[in-house]
Structure formats: C-alpha cells, structure tokens
Amino acid sequence: VGAGAVQQVADPYANEPKRHPALVVRSQQPFNAETPIDVLGTSRLTPNELFYVRNHLPVPHVDPATWSVRVEGEGLKRVELSLKDLTTKFKKHTVTATLQCTGNRRDQFNEVKKVKGLEWGVGAIGTAEFSGARLSDVLAYAGLDADAIDDVEHIQFEGLDSDISGTCYGASIPVSKAVSRHEDVILAYEMNGRELPLDHGYPVRIVAPGITGARCVKWLSRIIASKEESQSHWQQKDYKSFSPNVDWDDVDWSSAPAVQETNVQSAICEPRPGEVLEGPIDEVEVRGYAYSGGGHAIIRVDVSADDGKTWTTADLEPVYDRRYRNWAWTLWRTSVKVPEAKDGHIKLMCKAVDSDYNTQPESPEAIWNLRGVLNNAWHEVSVSIA
C-alpha cells in the first residue's frame, strides 16, 4: 500500500540487522530479545542497542529517500508524507516513554499452566526519549476535525513488515488517544537522539505512550481513520486476556477488548534470581522498575522479604509529582532486613500502587490467560546468602 521501497529478498530473514550480543535472545526468526537485567532498573533511559526487540515478522529494509506514510480514511483527505515532510512541516515533539511488550513477565504464567507465546522474563520493557511529529498534528493536517469526529472511533496503523502472503502488521488505538494533545502520541523518527534503529521501526514508528507496545506500529506505512478497529490478527485474535477458565478450545476472541492502556506493573531487577549474596548480611539492597499504563503515576512500591508479613516502602526516582501524563517508568530502590532463621534462603517480593490506587494481584493463578499477556502478579526473586 502506497508506502515504502522495501527491498525483497529470497530468504526474508537473510538481511536482518546486527544486534548487540548482550541482548537476551528469545527467538531468532522473527528476532525477539530482552534487555539484559543489569541495565533494567539502573538507568532511566535504555540504550538503543540494548532496548528489548519485539518483531512479529522479518525486518523490512526501507529506503528513507523514497519512504512515505499515507494518511487517509473517514473525514480525511488522502495525504502522503515523506520523511522530509514529517521533519519540516510539523513541530518536533519529544516524549520520554516506556514501551512494554504485552507478554512481559509471561514466564511466571508457565509455572501455573503452559501458555502460548514467547518466554519473556522481566526484560520486555524499556524507556527511551522519542522525538517525532505529533499524531494529532498529522491528523489535523489531513483534515481531521478533533471536535467533529463522530465518524471516527479508531486510528489504524499499518507497518511495512509483512508475511509471505503480503499481509502486513497492523494495529489501532482509540481516536480519543490519537487526537488529544494531552496524549502525546507521535510518529517517531528519533530514539534517544538518534535515528530509529532498524529493529525499532526505521525510519518511522508510532509511539503511543501509556499504551501497550503492540499498538506502536514500526516501519509505519499507513494511517487510517476509521469507525472500525484494525482487523489485523494482532488486534483481533491476540493481545487480549480472558478468564483462567478459558482455553484455546473455547476462546471467543470477540468477548474481550484489545489491550490498550496497561495495568500497574513492577519487577525486581537486583538482586537477580538465584543470586548468591556474600554473608553475613543484615540487609539486602533491592531495586527495580514500576510502571502503569494510561499515564498513571506510580505512587508507591513496597518490598517484602518475609512473604508479605511486613513491607518496606522503596525510594522512587522520580518521586511522584503529578497524577496523569506519566509516560515513563519509575525506578525504585530500598534495602530490606534479612529475616532470621531462613537457612540462607530469601524470597523477595515487590508490588506497586498507581495514582488510581490500583495494585498488583498477589499471584498469577487468577490472572492466567491462554495467551499469557499482562502478567502483573507480585514479582518474586529468590536468592541465597553464602
């Protein structure tokens, strides 16, 4: 569709980009990898080359000189915008945003009952400073009147990544998120001050802060204003959650909404699972990240070393400041007393509270779902003292 100059090759995976060897690879074709855990929880911005990669298809190689995005649909005049158009016709807007794979922390679900999906640990999440054109500005340029959007309920995106039959990746977000200047959705062409890496959607991707990663379409080719959601597989029959009693033989995909804004989340990044700490020690230093979708602030993170009998409230960075439009994770750290008479084994747990006072559920059993998405049970890490 109208958009890019994608180089076709016989083996669609013959021309994948070089990746940093420290990435924790979860699959090679398509390439999927986590950020190494020692980077998580330590720096507010994740370096581009260590940012988690979630590809559904081979990486398309796009010529930026001929690339353009087509904007069309209900209430819009059809517009084609080149990379130069995006950078010159629209004000550059920068937003520090966390992106999280809908399957982040799926591994814990497999301990309950096997789910279908990549085995992600806590590293399918990262934060970067993205710059680009505001989606609301681009839609206004194409003629969308934000005060008269009765015919538009969703803004659909298509990527240049496609399968062997030519079906491209696609997703959509609610129009209310797309047209508001307070929602900060951008067509990003920079990530941490550099051009987008190939794995992250070069030359242009959607960054929809507060919304799950799967809707932030990479290698963007098309924007469609519509009464309908994206009809893509990933919008309709994936990235939804059901009751633990629903399984693949009886799932009705239409019965649940597509994931958009995500639930409150946190994870321990240090110490690491199975780590042996040198003893004797009275206290253990713990740090990690916390995040809530929809712009909600993280207002508190509690850590326990005694199965939740007592909790230590962690120091937050940044400290809670405003209630909404918080698009980036909160890093946290604290030290907790080592409980006595534990034979050197300690189980650490964390849980976060967001500005709506939503919290994480204790265990994964009751939120288990066939596709293994949105696990936000209390995160546990077991360590021992030598």
Next chain:
Amino acid sequence: VGAGAVQQVADPYANEPKRHPALVVRSQQPFNAETPIDVLGTSRLTPNELFYVRNHLPVPHVDPATWSVRVEGEGLKRVELSLKDLTTKFKKHTVTATLQCTGNRRDQFNEVKKVKGLEWGVGAIGTAEFSGARLSDVLAYAGLDADAIDDVEHIQFEGLDSDISGTCYGASIPVSKAVSRHEDVILAYEMNGRELPLDHGYPVRIVAPGITGARCVKWLSRIIASKEESQSHWQQKDYKSFSPNVDWDDVDWSSAPAVQETNVQSAICEPRPGEVLEGPIDEVEVRGYAYSGGGHAIIRVDVSADDGKTWTTADLEPVYDRRYRNWAWTLWRTSVKVPEAKDGHIKLMCKAVDSDYNTQPESPEAIWNLRGVLNNAWHEVSVSIA
C-alpha cells in the same frame, strides 16, 4: 462565604431530615447509612431514599430562594450564581453516575487489623441519574480559558456543612477533570429526576463521575480555581492510602496523593453472608455489582465457589460497549456449580477486570491501610445449604 441562608439552631443535629427506615445506619450524628443489600445489584438506579448517605457534619438547611454559589479564583472573574441562574443560563446535562464512599467495604480490613473509620459493608455505593450544569460551562462563564490554565491546577469546592468552629467541608479535583467536556462533572440540582434530597446536598452538589464520593461536595457554596489542592482536613489528612506498615504513629500524610479516580471494585449482593439456601441444589445464583473509577469499563467479572480453583464468567448488564467514559457500575449475575463434599458450606468469591486489565487483589492484608480506604480485595460471601 457569600453563599447560603443556612438556618442556625442550638443543637446542630436537632433538625436532621427524615430517613427511610430500610437504610442500614452506621452512625446517627453525623448520619451515615448504607443502601440495603437487596436493592444493590438488582436495579441499575438506586432510589433516592435508599441511596447511601455519607455525611461528615450536620445537614445544613438551605433556602433555595436565597442560595447561590460563588465562583472565583485564579484567572476567573468573581461570579455569584443563583439556582435560577444555574437552571436558565446553562444547558441541563444529565449523567448516570456511580458514587462510592472511599471507605466502602472497610469492614473486611477490620478482620486484618482494626482501622479508624465507619464500619462500612458493601453498601456505601449507589448509582443515580444526576442532572445539572456542567462545571466546564460554569468555569467558562466565569472566564476560565481551558486552553490557558497554567495558573490553575485544582478546582476546589466548599460546602455549607460546617463544624462548630465554622470550618466547612471542602475538597478539590484536578483541573483536567474539571474543564474537559469529556469528564461530565456537573453542579447537580436533580437526582433521578427529582430535586436533590436534603441528605444528598440540596439544593446543589458536585457530581464528579469516576472520582471518589468524598470530592463530590454537597450543599455547594463556593468554587475556587487554584494552583493548590483544597487544604481541608478531608483532602489533606484523610482519604489517602498508605502501606500496611504505616500506622497512626508514623504516618506522613503528604507522602500519598489524595484519592481521586478509584480502583477496580466488585461485590456479591446475593446471596447474602450467612444465608441458608434450601437444598439439595446443584447450582447457586450469584449477583452483584462491579465498578471502576476514571470512566474505565468493567469488561469481566469472575465468580468462584471453590477457592479460586475454577472461575465462572458472569453475565454483565450492560455488556461492555466502550472503553472510557463509563461512569456507572455494571451489574452482573451468573450461577455457579456447588462443589461436592463441602458439608453444606460454600464460600463464594468474585473479582472484576476493567478496560485497562487491572484486577482486584486476592486478600485485604497487603492493601490494609490505617484509614481503611479503597478496599477492593476479592469479595467473599459464605453461605450454607440446609
């Protein structure tokens, strides 16, 4: 402050309104009472005379002929609006909204550790059709420019209810909730098609849908645009939640944000706790309500009769339709199989999921807080079969 013609009497509680005898009284002075449980979960709108009452102070008796509300503050010209002004100068806007006391379901916390506050069961919640003038229209009338509100962060409200020293009830909401036409905050002068009852703020109260009841100031006298939150006791040193490890001797009230939008909630209304069902039965009918603040939809309610080993997904009324701007509760019902070999005792549990896929935590221990607010642990009801 400028507003009403309140009748003063020697005993401030001598002139309280007549109440319906079916209300479940939790305190007499000030009057606080729950909606009877057989009304909850059965009708979408709660009748005015059975709507839960949460009064902090004696009920002020206001003469509607002389009542007015003063609107003033940062960026506003001072305006006094009579009841006639409200009904004639502004379009009448109707919104079906759930109001919930921040302490709803506090009783379950007392089983963990005693908290300070009224002993509320599941009935400090209700839904009505409120009509009035939009707060955004009233603020615009007083000159607030929604696009230039840098000097305003909060909209404060004061009520005509006051203590013996003359200190009135007060609260505030974030300006972003107040000025948006999508947030539906109103100065309500009707409740279910009739004038407001005395207990519910006659002649005018704030209804801020999606926000906790404590901010929906009754017997409204004053609206103030400000850089600051309300400095009232109820905004600053009440209606906040802390870690279970914080108690009255070490609480730092400034360390947590005032409750505004509330977390995801649900409760079983039928059968009732301790009810004896006539046997033998294979299945038990269960019904209740579910609600999430901030306009989030309830997308699923699960019910278990076997301690969470299996879950039955309930039928919702209304069925999930849109993701945001859902201001009213969802009623639900289902029947669950009676587990075998239970000696006639059954424990029923429910949990809800909202459109951000936030869920309720399993147990109250880890969300226990000194003031006993926002309990949204799974709701349990134990019954037996005769």
